[in-house]
Amino acid sequence: MARPSEDELIATYFAPLAGPGAFGLRDDAAILAQKPGHDIIATKDMSIAGEHFFTDDPPGAVARKALRVNLSDLAAKGAEPSGFLLGLALPEDWTVHWLAGFAQGLGADAAAYKCPLLGGDTVKSPGLLIVSITAFGTVPAQKMVLRAGVAAGDRIYATGTIGDAALGLRYRVDASHDSQWTKCVAQADAAYLAGRALLPEPRLALREALRAHAHAAMDISDGFAGDLAKMLGLTGMTAEVETADVPLSKAARKILHEAPSLLETILTGGDDYEILCSVPPSHSAAFEADAAAAGILVRPVATAMPGSAPPVFKDTEGRSLAVARPSFQHF
Amino acid sequence: MARPSEDELIATYFAPLAGPGAFGLRDDAAILAQKPGHDIIATKDMSIAGEHFFTDDPPGAVARKALRVNLSDLAAKGAEPSGFLLGLALPEDWTVHWLAGFAQGLGADAAAYKCPLLGGDTVKSPGLLIVSITAFGTVPAQKMVLRAGVAAGDRIYATGTIGDAALGLRYRVDASHDSQWTKCVAQADAAYLAGRALLPEPRLALREALRAHAHAAMDISDGFAGDLAKMLGLTGMTAEVETADVPLSKAARKILHEAPSLLETILTGGDDYEILCSVPPSHSAAFEADAAAAGILVRPVATAMPGSAPPVFKDTEGRSLAVARPSFQHF
Numbered sequence: 116m117a118r119p120s121e122d123e124l125i126a127t128y129f130a131p132l133a134g135p136g137a138f139g140l141r142d143d144a145a146i147l148a149q150k151p152g153h154d155i156i157a158t159k160d161m162s163i164a165g166e167h168f169f170t171d172d173p174p175g176a177v178a179r180k181a182l183r184v185n186l187s188d189l190a191a192k193g194a195e196p197s198g199f200l201l202g203l204a205l206p207e208d209w210t211v212h213w214l215a216g217f218a219q220g221l222g223a224d225a226a227a228y229k230c231p232l233l234g235g236d237t238v239k240s241p242g243l244l245i246v247s248i249t250a251f252g253t254v255p256a257q258k259m260v261l262r263a264g265v266a267a268g269d270r271i272y273a274t275g276t277i278g279d280a281a282l283g284l285r286y287r288v289d290a291s292h293d294s295q296w297t298k299c300v301a302q303a304d305a306a307y308l309a310g311r312a313l314l315p316e317p318r319l320a321l322r323e324a325l326r327a328h329a330h331a332a333m334d335i336s337d338g339f340a341g342d343l344a345k346m347l348g349l350t351g352m353t354a355e356v357e358t359a360d361v362p363l364s365k366a367a368r369k370i371l372h373e374a375p376s377l378l379e380t381i382l383t384g385g386d387d388y389e390i391l392c393s394v395p396p397s398h399s400a401a402f403e404a405d406a407a408a409a410g411i412l413v414r415p416v417a418t419a420m421p422g423s424a425p426p427v428f429k430d431t432e433g434r435s436l437a438v439a440r441p442s443f444q445h446f
Numbered sequence: 447m448a449r450p451s452e453d454e455l456i457a458t459y460f461a462p463l464a465g466p467g468a469f470g471l472r473d474d475a476a477i478l479a480q481k482p483g484h485d486i487i488a489t490k491d492m493s494i495a496g497e498h499f500f501t502d503d504p505p506g507a508v509a510r511k512a513l514r515v516n517l518s519d520l521a522a523k524g525a526e527p528s529g530f531l532l533g534l535a536l537p538e539d540w541t542v543h544w545l546a547g548f549a550q551g552l553g554a555d556a557a558a559y560k561c562p563l564l565g566g567d568t569v570k571s572p573g574l575l576i577v578s579i580t581a582f583g584t585v586p587a588q589k590m591v592l593r594a595g596v597a598a599g600d601r602i603y604a605t606g607t608i609g610d611a612a613l614g615l616r617y618r619v620d621a622s623h624d625s626q627w628t629k630c631v632a633q634a635d636a637a638y639l640a641g642r643a644l645l646p647e648p649r650l651a652l653r654e655a656l657r658a659h660a661h662a663a664m665d666i667s668d669g670f671a672g673d674l675a676k677m678l679g680l681t682g683m684t685a686e687v688e689t690a691d692v693p694l695s696k697a698a699r700k701i702l703h704e705a706p707s708l709l710e711t712i713l714t715g716g717d718d719y720e721i722l723c724s725v726p727p728s729h730s731a732a733f734e735a736d737a738a739a740a741g742i743l744v745r746p747v748a749t750a751m752p753g754s755a756p757p758v759f760k761d762t763e764g765r766s767l768a769v770a771r772p773s774f775q776h777f
Contacts, residue, residue, distance in 0.1 A: 122676075138592065138593070141594065142593045142664075143489055143519040143522055143664055143665060144519055144523045144583070144590070145489070146485045147478070147485070147486045147487065147488055149480065149486065154478070155477070155478045155480065156475040156478065157478055157488075157564065157565070158474055158476070158565065159531045159532075159533050159566050159567050159578075159580060161533045161567050161578060163535060163570075163572065163573075164572075166569060166570055188474040189475065191474055192473075192474060194475070201490075202490050202492045202533070202578045204492060204494060204576065233488065234488070234489065234490065236492050238492050238498075239494075239497055240494060241495075241574055242494075242571070242574045243573045245576055245578075247490075247492060247533045247576075249488070249490060249531055251488075252475075259475070261469065261473055263472065263473070333473075333474055
């Protein structure tokens with residue numbers, strides 16, 4: 116199939132995803148929708164082939180993950196998505212088939228999350244594929260939930276389960292090298308973990324509970340241990356975490372039973388896109404109730420206390436766990 | 447020098463550039479400043495090493511150009527810059543020295559254009575360096591100057607001079623191959639053209655005149671001929687352009703005298719970051735006066751008329767010029 120020009124490409128694949136203020140993707144800029152009494156917030160996460168996804172991942176999933184990691188940031192801030200800009204750098208060997216799949220996945224999620232495409236830029240990449248998304252959201256004025264805000268005595272909560280995506284990625288790499296631990300993993304569990312790595316679930320349903328009850332929040336992208344240290348450190352806090360309190364999926368529990376050393380992968384591997392938040396004890400019952408009503412699993416993992424050291428992780432016998440690298444390092 | 451971690455890098459080089467709403471670059475999202483009675487507009491342009499700049503360009507200039515091409519979009523829409531997000535994908539071999547120069551250039555322009563850094567994302571690139579900027583601006587409500595709006599009889603204006611950047615890039619490539627035409631170019635002219643390619647001047651001072659008088663506007667990034675066709679085509683217009691009316695710098699005039707075939711490079715090479723706009727005849731005197739008062743050179747280049755064909759270019763003897771590729775093709 117002949118490849119379209121840039122204008123044809125935009126008109127065919129991306130213009131159908133355009134929302135109000137996007138001028139059909141035929142202008143230099145988009146107007147962001149404003150909501151009276153609300154702040155507009157913006158966040159930006161880049162996804163690069165080979166770093167953030169595998170080059171042979173399905174194109175629709177690449178698009179959806181690139182959007183969802185941005186929606187996850189909006190969720191952690193208590194915001195409602197309102198639209199996004201797409202920067203797409205296509206390598207020399209892009210195909211119409213790949214692009215059609217990419218646009219289809221992107222459109223499905225843009226519709227599902229009511230987050231229309233507002234504009235962007237499409238360029239040629241001399242290297243690998245790059246997806247650079249800027250997402251916008253609205254939040255009642257001055258109610259954005261900040262990262263800096265944990266107070267002494269706050270309960271720290273995590274949503275969902277931790278480590279699934281990291282185990283999924285690790286499984287994919289280790290299974291190709293015939294690693295021992297991968298042989299004990301049931302096929303259904305491997306598929307579940309792979310799915311968690313491929314397609315995170317932004318916890319947008321939690322946004323009202325966060326705004327009503329949380330002192331601070333962030334999404335977990337670079338690893339539970341490192342992101343916890345980051346959030347606590349901003350206000351001079353630390354914590355002691357019993358690893359048994361870290362919420363794990365059944366698949367992760369089974370793997371940990373077979374290969375206890377993978378606890379570090381779970382705690383530091385990242386790509387969770389769960390939310391970490393701190394809630395004062397007086398609000399914790401209401402927060403748990405509101406989260407349950409919103410259908411989001413939340414679990415207390417620690418209590419914040421003053422201190423400059425990174426959080427300590429203890430096993431069931433009370434032994435401290437040495438975490439070599441608390442979070443995924445980008446460099 | 448040891449390379450800093452991602453957090454150190456952000457704290458050292460980018461946090462000093464952070465504006466209000468950026469939370470010192472330590473949060474997942476930024477709050478965009480709102481101005482009563484104004485719309486917030488957003489634009490996104492990516493810059494990739496080897497495509498949009500040379501890998502050995504000074505890092506400060508790479509940063510400034512990446513920001514300025516976005517400011518140029520805001521200028522064309524009649525907007526005032528209010529801030530930007532920076533996506534930076536650093537290749538394996540990045541150095542602290544390079545990054546310090548990049549941040550310094552970025553900071554200088556952020557200050558000069560009152561456009562503070564609001565947030566972003568820093569990642570590792572398995573390929574080349576990528577700078578992905580999303581810039582925000584404010585414009586009085588419903589006064590954004592659109593690309594679609596040219597009416598029959600409108601005068602089409604261009605700011606500044608056309609083709610300098612394209613000639614500068616062409617000179618750089620051709621001089622390294624000892625091309626004949628490059629030998630006639632005075633050193634000062636070569637330096638002027640190189641400077642125009644390295645560092646465009648966003649025509650922000652024109653924004654009030656555009657809002658007051660223009661039916662339509664866009665910035666010229668992909669080539670004068672192609673961008674003119676794009677703007678006219680949106681409302682079923684075309685035009686006849688006498689090439690003698692296209693505003694050229696002295697350097698470009700001299701080169702064209704020696705090498706007339708370079709007219710096509712001038713008209714289609716792109717990277718001008720001048721503004722193309724359409725003004726009804728009843729406003730043209732006022733537009734010219736307001737532009738002059740703002741210190742921006744504007745020149746009428748054609749008159750819009752109904753028609754579906756791309757604009758025709760005619761030389762001084764009235765002969766039509768065949769333009770092989772009306773604009774820079776990204777693919």
